Amino acid sequence: xxxxxxxxxxxxxxxxxxxxxxxxxxxxxxxxxxxxxxxxxxxxxxxxxxxxxxxxxxxxxxxxxxxxxxxxxxxxxxxxxxxxxxxxxxxxxxxxxxxxxxxxxxxxxxxxxxxxxxxxxxxxxxxxxxxxxxxxxxxxxxxxxxxxxxxxxxxxxxxxxxxxxxxxxxxxxxxxxxxxxxxxxxxxxxxxxxxxxxxxxxxxxxxxxxxxxxxxxxxxxxxxxxxxxxxxxxxxxxxxxxxxxxxxxxxxxxxxxxxxxxxxxxxxxxxxxxxxxxxxxxxxxxxxxxxxxxxxxxxxxxxxxxxxxxxxxxxxxxxxxxxxxxxxxxxxxxxxxxxxxxxxxxxxxxxxxxxxxxxxxxxxxxxxxxxxxxxxxxxxxxxxxxxxxxxxxxxxxxxxxxxxxxxxxxxxxxxxxxxxxxxxxxxxxxxxxxxxxxxxxxxxxxxxxxxxxxxxxxxxxxxxxxxxxxxxxxxxxxxxxxxxxxxxxxxxxxxxxxxxxxxxxxxxxxxxxxxxxxxxxxxxxxxxxxxxxxxxxxxxxxxxxxxxxxxxxxxxxxxxxxxxxxxxxxxxxxxxxxxxxxxxxxxxxxxxxxxxxxxxxxxxxxxxxxxxxxxxxxxxxxxxxxxxxxxxxxxxxxxxxxxxxxxxxxxxxxxxxxxxxxxxxxxxxxxxxxxxxxxxxxxxxxxxxxxxxxxxxxxxxxxxxxxxxxxxxxxxxxxxxxxxxxxxxxxxxxxxxxxxxxxxxxxxxxxxxxxxxxxxxxxxxxxxxxxxxxxxxxxxxxxxxxxxxxxxxxxxxxxxxxxxxxxxxxxxxxxxxxxxxxxxxxxxxxxxxxxxxxxxxxxxxxxxxxxxxxxxxxx
Amino acid sequence: xxxxxxxxxxxxxxxxxxxxxxxxxxxxxxxxxxxxxxxxxxxxxxxxxxxxxxxxxxxxxxxxxxxxxxxxxxxxxxxxxxxxxxxxxx
Numbered sequence: 001x002x003x004x005x006x007x008x009x010x011x012x013x014x015x016x017x018x019x020x021x022x023x024x025x026x027x028x029x030x031x032x033x034x035x036x037x038x039x040x041x042x043x044x045x046x047x048x049x050x051x052x053x054x055x056x057x058x059x060x061x062x063x064x065x066x067x068x069x070x071x072x073x074x075x076x077x078x079x080x081x082x083x084x085x086x087x088x089x090x091x092x093x094x095x096x097x098x099x100x101x102x103x104x105x106x107x108x109x110x111x112x113x114x115x116x117x118x119x120x121x122x123x124x125x126x127x128x129x130x131x132x133x134x135x136x137x138x139x140x141x142x143x144x145x146x147x148x149x150x151x152x153x154x155x156x157x158x159x160x161x162x163x164x165x166x167x168x169x170x171x172x173x174x175x176x177x178x179x180x181x182x183x184x185x186x187x188x189x190x191x192x193x194x195x196x197x198x199x200x201x202x203x204x205x206x207x208x209x210x211x212x213x214x215x216x217x218x219x220x221x222x223x224x225x226x227x228x229x230x231x232x233x234x235x236x237x238x239x240x241x242x243x244x245x246x247x248x249x250x251x252x253x254x255x256x257x258x259x260x261x262x263x264x265x266x267x268x269x270x271x272x273x274x275x276x277x278x279x280x281x282x283x284x285x286x287x288x289x290x291x292x293x294x295x296x297x298x299x300x301x302x303x304x305x306x307x308x309x310x311x312x313x314x315x316x317x318x319x320x321x322x323x324x325x326x327x328x329x330x331x332x333x334x335x336x337x338x339x340x341x342x343x344x345x346x347x348x349x350x351x352x353x354x355x356x357x358x359x360x361x362x363x364x365x366x367x368x369x370x371x372x373x374x375x376x377x378x379x380x381x382x383x384x385x386x387x388x389x390x391x392x393x394x395x396x397x398x399x400x401x402x403x404x405x406x407x408x409x410x411x412x413x414x415x416x417x418x419x420x421x422x423x424x425x426x427x428x429x430x431x432x433x434x435x436x437x438x439x440x441x442x443x444x445x446x447x448x449x450x451x452x453x454x455x456x457x458x459x460x461x462x463x464x465x466x467x468x469x470x471x472x473x474x475x476x477x478x479x480x481x482x483x484x485x486x487x488x489x490x491x492x493x494x495x496x497x498x499x500x501x502x503x504x505x506x507x508x509x510x511x512x513x514x515x516x517x518x519x520x521x522x523x524x525x526x527x528x529x530x531x532x533x534x535x536x537x538x539x540x541x542x543x544x545x546x547x548x549x550x551x552x553x554x555x556x557x558x559x560x561x562x563x564x565x566x567x568x569x570x571x572x573x574x575x576x577x578x579x580x581x582x583x584x585x586x587x588x589x590x591x592x593x594x595x596x597x598x599x600x601x602x603x604x605x606x607x608x609x610x611x612x613x614x615x616x617x618x619x620x621x622x623x624x625x626x627x628x629x630x631x632x633x634x635x636x637x638x639x640x641x642x643x644x645x646x647x648x649x650x651x652x653x654x655x656x657x658x659x660x661x662x663x664x665x666x667x668x669x670x671x672x673x674x675x676x677x678x679x680x681x682x683x684x685x686x687x688x689x690x691x692x693x694x695x696x697x698x699x700x701x702x703x704x705x706x707x708x709x710x711x712x713x714x715x716x717x718x719x720x721x722x723x724x725x726x727x728x729x730x731x732x733x734x735x736x737x738x739x740x741x742x743x744x745x746x747x748x749x750x751x752x753x754x755x756x757x758x759x760x761x762x763x764x765x766x767x768x769x770x771x772x773x774x775x776x777x778x779x780x781x782x783x784x785x786x787x788x789x790x791x792x793x794x795x796x797x798x799x800x801x802x803x804x805x806x807x808x809x810x811x812x813x814x815x816x817x818x819x820x821x822x823x824x825x826x827x828x829x830x831x832x833x834x835x836x837x838x839x840x841x842x843x844x845x846x847x848x849x850x851x852x853x854x855x856x857x858x859x
Numbered sequence: 860x861x862x863x864x865x866x867x868x869x870x871x872x873x874x875x876x877x878x879x880x881x882x883x884x885x886x887x888x889x890x891x892x893x894x895x896x897x898x899x900x901x902x903x904x905x906x907x908x909x910x911x912x913x914x915x916x917x918x919x920x921x922x923x924x925x926x927x928x929x930x931x932x933x934x935x936x937x938x939x940x941x942x943x944x945x946x947x948x949x
Contacts, residue, residue: 250932250936253933282947286940286944290940337936337939338939338943341947349949350946350947350949353946677923678925679923680922681923681926689926689929690929692930694933696934700934700938701937704937704940704941704944704945707945708944708945708948711948716894726881729878729881732877733874733877736877739912739916740867740870740916742916744863744866747863747866840917843916843917846916847912850877850905853877853880854880854902854905858889858901859889859898
């Protein structure tokens with residue numbers, strides 16, 4: 001066996017002389033408590049084909065498989081985004097006129113925009129979530145995520161969204177208006193291409209994927225932790241992911257609102273972001289940056305968590321000030337939502353708010369200072385081993401410090417007036433974001449032996465770091481020197497040409513280092529040495545206590561930290577290891593009762609084709625939607641192609657959801673010991689509420705947009721679009737009554753009355769249809785009067801906001817129809833939980849209307 | 860009081876609340892002088908109704924308090940965006 005670590009010989013000695021500290025318990029200073037079987041021996045089948053089969057990767061819902069899928073796919077998008085970056089750098093080799101370099105003016109704009117979009121959305125977060133998927137369940141002692149099929153669906157929607165962006169290049173060009181998609185450049189008047197719409201829709205689909213993933217991770221990490229694994233004892237990487245998914249939940253909901261509005265402007269013809277609309281361009285900036293600043297931390301936190309893990313493992317020292325480090329991360333996660341306007345200092349926002357946001361921005365740098373010093377002091381207190389992962393993590397800290405300090409300049413209003421729109425900004429955020437990438441490449445080298453069971457060539461790994469570090473600084477540091485170069489354009493003063501030449505050379509060196517990394521790990525996968533289960537001395541987290549790679553269900557028993565160290569207890573249904581349906585409304589009935597009554601050890605499911613089918617359906621649906629402009633199909637045969645794709649995708653998607661509901665699928669459920677703060681609600685109930693919280697932000701952003709536009713327009717000068725509030729009042733009555741009838745359905749279920757359930761749900765359905773018919777009549781009359789969603793901004797807000805609500809009603813009615821059929825066949829008598837879940841959704845739709853009604857009809 | 864009875868009373872309260880909101884408009888209170896008070900009354904009524912639906916129909920009252928805090932966080936985020944963005948207008 002090769003030497004697994006540069007200094008594995010002293011693994012029994014704590015270099016700092018202290019006791020071994022555990023992040024949620026450790027097994028590093030003794031033998032594994034059991035000798036669990038490797039994957040092949042442990043695989044009970046579970047309907048999951050072998051890993052060498054393509055089918056395995058299409059049907060798998062196992063978190064480790066999904067983690068690998070995310071990692072590999074994200075690396076593909078890294079190459080995609082990287083190629084665009086290299087093209088840009090070639091163009092910038094010298095200042096030259098449009099078309100004089102390798103790229104035309106239009107191609108340069110697309111390359112700049114899509115490079116940013118692909119790297120931020122399709123590479124960075126998914127790359128981190130590859131590790132999160134793989135490692136977090138292992139670190140918290142769970143067999144899988146709470147909703148494994150939703151996890152697979154997140155991945156397939158992510159891939160579909162990325163393919164859509166790729167397709168957009170072939171539809172007369174991808175979105176060319178910059179990654180921030182500022183208004184009014186983002187509307188068809190300025191970016192009319194079909195491909196631009198496809199890029200926007202691709203991002204919207206990505207947002208849906210993230211929201212589903214966020215709900216899943218939040219539910220899992222709060223509800224399914226092993227006994228004794230309290231929040232204070234969570235490993236730092238898991239902490240960083242937990243805070244990341246919380247930020248994602250709220251931030252991406254705001255982005256979803258922004259993208260729905262933008263898609264509506266592009267597809268239906270609303271006028272939110274039109275240049276002449278009150279507050280239009282400023283509204284986009286608010287929505288985008290309300291998401292966009294938390295996004296910086298969403299991207300960086302997993303890297304920070306990985307850095308913390310790597311620092312601890314390779315200094316052999318628990319991080320200094322651990323609880324303060326966690327507290328600082330928590331503070332940043334909260335503060336991240338109150339700094340967004342520092343991206344808008346050059347817009348027309350007023351000076352008092354600029355001053356306030358300058359203060360909050362300076363404030364957010366303080367917790368980061370604490371984290372940086374904690375990492376530095378950990379190195380001083382520990383004994384460093386310069387392994388490949390550590391080199392990358394250490395490099396990341398160095399780069400992040402430069403990125404952080406240069407960012408403080410931008411937080412100051414007066415300096416920002418000078419720096420905004422220059423290469424100072426470009427250099428700063430690349431030092432931060434790609435600094436994060438540096439740590440994540442370290443994470444790849446750190447967890448690679450666990451994920452594959454193979455060890456890579458360490459010399460080549462170190463060589464890749466040298467190339468990376470040299471290439472990185474050669475690429476980005478000259479940008480600080482030539483900071484006066486205008487951002488996003490290909491022309492610049494001749495005096496800066498030498499610096500840009502250096503940067504271009506650096507870009508190729510950096511690119512080479514990525515290729516070397518791909519070679520190193522690719523070679524290791526096929527011909528690498530076998531890795532030990534725990535190749536790193538002083539690793540302290542649970543993933544290193546199981547084989548490399550871990551078996552399908554991770555642990556040889558039920559993990560417990562009850563006595564301060566990781567141990568495995570015998571597993572039985574009574575321990576809470578019982579499998580339960582993963583949230584499909586009908587799956588509760590789908591599971592065979594015999595399987596549940598029998599208290600023999602049960603196994604969760606790991607295979608379903610429907611998440612993949614959903615991804616395919618989404619791809620077709622969103623591609624189809626991109627062929628609509630101003631509520632009309634584009635001309636020619638392509639219009640029909642888009643229509644056919646839309647219909648096919650919608651039907652396929654509906655079928656996939658129904659099939660998923662009917663499928664027998666058992667997911668692990670909690671609690672397994674620790675489930676604060678959701679100990680008394682089931683996984684599905686928790687997941688529903690978490691989803692609804694994101695929906696609060698979605699509708700909140702819509703209502704906020706309405707309020708913002710109305711304030712900009714002149715509050716009292718604004719007349720409601722409907723002339724009469726009575727149709728709205730009737731709809732309020734209809735919805736309130738339908739909410740009441742859902743409550744009665746639940747009461748009927750408690751009384752074991754099938755007729756009662758069916759009758760109540762039928763009433764709900766009819767009232768919901770009545771609501772839509774009433775709304776349809778109202779809209780038809782408005783149309784008859786010549787008022788449509790493109791008429792003016794007042795009409796746009798009315799039709800789109802109430803239309804989004806109507807879409808929620810339609811989704812609810814589809815679910816209600818499905819549930820009526822099942823109730824008719826006797827479902828929900830023994831288990832009324834699905835009715836409860838539907839009720840949570842339906843009442844939420846009701847609550848939203850309680851606000852929309854006065855805002856759009858009365859005031 | 861049985862749950863069914865409680866739910867029925869809540870339904871009546873919600874129904875009346877919605878009617879009162881329109882009543883404020885029909886009473887001519889949305890005119891200069893009483894406009895701000897009338898708008899405030901209408902919004903507060905909506906808030907009260909929403910809280911009642913969440914507390915009783917969605918059973919938040921009987922659930923762990925953490926779920927209420929979760930929804931509060933969402934609401935706070937939306938309010939922060941709305942208020943700060945609207946205030947920023949020059």
